[in-house]
Amino acid sequence: MVTLFRILKYGWQSFLRNGWLSVSTIGIMILALLVFEGLILFNVMSKGATQAIQEKVDISVYFKSNVSEDTILNLKKSLEGLDEVKYVEYVSKDQALADFKARHADENTITQTLEELDANPLLASLNVKAKDLHRYDSIASYLEKPDFSDSIEKITYAQNQVVIDRLTALIDNFQRGGFVLTIFLAFLAVMVTFNTIRLAIFSNREQIGVMRLVGASNNFIRGPYVIEGILYGAIAAIVAFLIFIPLIGFISPHVANFIPEVDLGGYFNAHFVSLLLYQILFGIVLGIVSSVVATRHYLNA
């Protein structure tokens, strides 16, 4: 008990008495943690962006004008039975016309032309949304079966296939790249912090030697350094977080301009506590591990 209390006391004391060293170590850790935090938000953003793009892709099946609604609804049902399909939306001829009119309400020539026509020139259609981008191929081949060829006028997939394929490849690469970047930057942040703490302890190696000479046990020597590491980590985490709050406020509207589906500020507010805790946990673990590894070298010598 006495020893534990002393370790805590000395950790705190040494943190204060090594003022500048503490400040610069914390400074470096703040940078590392900002990278860490930035990575979390980058992943939120890239996930949001890819999702937004995926949402925009679908296949539309247009039916010949003589096909009955029942046939279409039957096909809808069988499509909904497919594993790959997320949902199917039926747009009737009337609905299509209404949508078209609404879209072109301001354009007089178009409305007038439509009124002059006797029949509705638009086709009924099914909009098919797949669970993910890779599934459109098999949905398209399902629709191309000869059973349906009589009733189907056209399938947009064939027209959009190149774009969809490119998009799929792009998103895959983006996600893979983001993962690699995350690993790399996290590694960088860990190494920088680790080495900073190591240097701080390196400058104390003679002191460690003196403590050993006086008969201090390894834990009694290491303890205060670990406490210091915890303090570095916790303080750096909190400061980094405080820096992030206004930064998010500044960036969030710009990101929303670019990708409307991504609400960084909203995400940040919703996950405020867990983000802060993650950050503190990350900082503290980094501080402890660095201190233990760095002192071990001088304790075994």
Added chain:
Amino acid sequence: MIIFQNVSKNYNHNSVALDKVSFKIQPNEFVTLVGRSGAGKSTVVKLLIGEERPSKGQIFFGSYEVNKLKPSELPEFRRHIGVIFQDFRLLTKKTAFENVAFALEVEGRLQKEINELVPPVLDMVGLKDKAFNFPAELSGGEKQRVAIARAMINQPDVLIADEPTGNLDPFNTWEVIKLLKKINELGSTVILATHDKEIVNTLGERVITLEDGKVIKDEAHGRFLID
């Protein structure tokens, strides 16, 4: 009792620091270890406190066989020995009081005991007024007196001083030597490694003379006999 039995220490294949050194030191003796720089004095000290291991031979310290101690046993062992060095080796971020107290804290002594034990010892080495100064604020002589206070605070069986006066002026040198004599009178064995002829001759205690890693003379009331 300290026994060195045929102790040799080689640092490389051809550099011999100690060559079959044997001697015994009885409890409460005052022994000076003399010799030129490089004669092996510091090696004897390092082997005795377990900082290094002998290449050959055995070293006994009371019930401990020092050459066989595991790293995990060293901290407890070292609490029986007080050590003083030429370069003081104080904890620079701790005050004089805290430096002395540290030797008690490593034993897990209570704060109450520490507060009772440290002031008289600081008083004895004449640093009552500097208790809350950091080493950087103390003179060389004062630093060495802090080191002595730290070395003697837990009443060690043996106090080892490796060139303790090497960085001090004549006045402080004699202050340190007087303190060592006093500690010896209080019941600790004192081993003083030095190359200061005047100190050795004035003390008139047992002198073990080392040359090229060998004991060339061991006299009960020796004199410094190296040119």
